[in-house]
Amino acid sequence: MSQQNIFEALRESHELQRNLYRRLTETSGDTPERQELFLQLKTELAAHELAEDRNFYAPLMQLDAGMDLSRxxxxxxxxxxxxxxxxxxxxxxxxxxxxxxxxLAEKVEHHLKEEEHRFFQMAGKLLTEKQKTSLAGDYLTDYDEAKAATA
Structure with a gap:
């Protein structure tokens, strides 16, 4: 089996974010379920953002063609x-x-769609296959560490 690339790694978190915000926006009142889902979403967003900024956007910012989309x-x-x-x-x-x-759910969905349908295509042209695989490993390491730090 081939190693995961950065786009596949990011999409896994995207799907988790979608699941969490959909469930969160179906809650009502100050319930333990609402509090738990919000905590899970907050943790997921923070871990994803940290790892993605470091291991996707920072490398893309090194390239002129990746500067604007990264910003x-x-x-x-x-x-x-x-x-x-x-x-x-x-x-x-x-x-x-x-x-x-x-x-929040609408903003996250807008961002995820934009990444998946616009940013990933551009980044796919800018990064080599080796970089895509290497960045995925680095992303997953930082993502896992960030999630563990908040647990």
Whole structure:
């Protein structure tokens, strides 16, 4: 079996993020389920972002053709972080919490679609096959360490 490439590794986390935000936005009230799903999503987003910035966007920024897309993606990561912070400060029992969670879900989905349908294609042309495999290993190491650090 061939080794995983960076795009496959990133898509695994993308699918987990989608599953978590869909389940989160179906919750109501300040329940243990809502709190647990939010914690899982927050952890997943943070681990993915850290590992992706280091092992996908930073290498792409080294290339002129990868600079703009990397900056854009990192900017979106910051916007997602701000929405997560807003949710942390909001009371999950109030009616305002769910619309904020849905806004986070929409932002995350926009970002994931953009990555999968635009950024991955461009990066696929810029990175060698060896880089794609090597970056996947580095990404998974950083991702696993980041998730373990929050556990």
């Amino acid at each position: 854009h993606a990192i900017s979106e990561h910051h916007q997602i972080d701000e929405l997560v912070e807003s949710l942390e400060k909001a009371d999950p029992a109030t009616p305002a919490w769910l619309p904020l969670a849905k806004k």
